Amino acid sequence: MAEEDSLKRTDETTIAELRELVSEFVHERNWEQYHTPKSLSEAISIESAELLENFLFQPDSHLPADIEKVTDEMADIFVYLMSLANTLQLKSFSEEVYRKMIKNRQKYPIEKFSGNNYSKQ
Ligand SMILES: [Mg+2]
Incomplete structure (x- = not known):
């Protein structure tokens, strides 16, 4: 229970902190050998x-x-997903999400897609 209490629980937790939490969990169990990109x-x-x-x-x-x-x-x-980011040694997953959202905004401009999903194009 003490271990559970040490886990920070808040919406303010960063992606980097969650990646570290997952990394510790995997490392403590020597599971890196199973966490290949394909398996993940x-x-x-x-x-x-x-x-x-x-x-x-x-x-x-x-x-x-x-x-x-x-x-x-x-x-x-x-x-x-966090473990895959760790295995791929991504510098910043947040940055990847922002980068992809910029692509999504360009791909689905509001003027064209407001109220219409991509299947109705
Ligand atoms: Mg499940």
Whole structure:
């Protein structure tokens, strides 16, 4: 329990801090050998499928009664994503997200896509 209490829990936690938390967890278990880019990409896909399972055969507007099952899978995806960023030795994942959002803004300009998704282009 003391170990759990030492984990910082706030929306102010940085991506770099979360990457370090994941890195420590992996290192303490000597799991670096398994955290290859391919395996981590597969793990992200598997966890994404687990997230989808919460909505299987439900209407689009379905909200699961147990939201923790959903947030567990969201966290699993994020943890593997952080581990992939670590394995690839990305300098700053935040920077990569900003870079990609700039590309997304260029690809989907508001004037053209406001209220229209890309499938209606
Ligand atoms: Mg999972």
